[in-house]
Amino acid sequence: MATVTTQTSTTRDQTKERLMRAVAALSSDEGFRRWLRLRTTTGIGRYSLYNQLLIAYQKEDATQVAGYRAWQREGRQVKKGSKAIWVFAPIKKSWNEIDEEGNLRTHLQVNGFCCVPVFDISQTTGPKLPTYQISPKGNTMGSWLTRLQGYAATQGIMVEVKDTGSAEGFYSPADNLICLSERLDTDGMAHCLVHELIHATGIGYKDFTREAAEIITETAATIICAELGLSTIEESTFYVMAWAEGDIDKVLEHMRAADEIARRVEAGLGLNGARTSTPRPLA
Numbered sequence: 001m002a003t004v005t006t007q008t009s010t011t012r013d014q015t016k017e018r019l020m021r022a023v024a025a026l027s028s029d030e031g032f033r034r035w036l037r038l039r040t041t042t043g044i045g046r047y048s049l050y051n052q053l054l055i056a057y058q059k060e061d062a063t064q065v066a067g068y069r070a071w072q073r074e075g076r077q078v079k080k081g082s083k084a085i086w087v088f089a090p091i092k093k094s095w096n097e098i099d100e101e102g103n104l105r106t107h108l109q110v111n112g113f114c115c116v117p118v119f120d121i122s123q124t125t126g127p128k129l130p131t132y133q134i135s136p137k138g139n140t141m142g143s144w145l146t147r148l149q150g151y152a153a154t155q156g157i158m159v160e161v162k163d164t165g166s167a168e169g170f171y172s173p174a175d176n177l178i179c180l181s182e183r184l185d186t187d188g189m190a191h192c193l194v195h196e197l198i199h200a201t202g203i204g205y206k207d208f209t210r211e212a213a214e215i216i217t218e219t220a221a222t223i224i225c226a227e228l229g230l231s232t233i234e235e236s237t238f239y240v241m242a243w244a245e246g247d248i249d250k251v252l253e254h255m256r257a258a259d260e261i262a263r264r265v266e267a268g269l270g271l272n273g274a275r276t277s278t279p280r281p282l283a
């Protein structure tokens with residue numbers, strides 16, 4: 001038994017170390033920096049709800065939008081003849097003033113709104129943009145997937161595999177239901193189920209900010225998946241760093257909470273020394 005415990009803690013430490021090394025490498029990776037910048041400049045989520053509706057109404061398959069010049073700055077050209085998507089932008093006026101105490105103050109005033117044209121990424125051409133995947137591929141985790149579903153059942157949580165749209169999976173607290181995307185491989189499903197089980201068993205949006213919840217959950221999922229014999233380092237690193245907006249400190253800050261919830265879920269799965277089979281070595 002002592003050997004198993006030592007082995008478990010070694011795998012665990014190795015996983016955390018590998019994740020932190022991967023996180024550090026990704027934070028200085030040029031492709032990832034570019035991906036982050038694109039998300040903040042072209043992500044539809046940064047628009048007001050009203051503008052998001054306007055975008056969807058004019059081009060329902062739009063995924064990333066930006067103005068003509070903004071696309072040019074990213075090295076992309078808007079295709080000739082593309083129909084612009086119109087959104088509202090505030091007309092801002094700013095001016096500086098020295099106050100009575102001699103301090104420089106900047107004033108900002110919104111003087112109404114105007115319509116500005118933006119274009120979806122599909123209406124532009126240019127070099128390939130960096131893409132990342134968040135689910136591991138492969139079909140090696142079949143028996144663990146069944147065991148994870150069994151664990152979910154003991155927690156009163158139903159698991160369904162179906163069309164989940166663009167999401168790989170989600171947890172619905174109101175129905176105590178976890179849905180997994182039918183387009184995932186078995187390994188992707190196991191990874192996603194571990195992630196959603198962590199949300200369901202304590203790391204929800206009620207007690208944490210979305211950012212903290214996602215960083216803690218995916219870090220814990222990486223640790224648990226490694227214990228089950230599935231390496232998700234590459235995918236998890238991207239996911240965690242995307243939520244941390246490239247800031248390693250944010251990941252470090254949540255490491256302890258991630259470790260704690262991982263131990264709790266592992267105990268529920270009968271790991272932590274109660275293991276019946278030897279884990280597969282990390283790939």
Ligand SMILES: [Zn+2]
Pocket residue numbers: 195199213214217
């Ligand atoms: Zn999540």
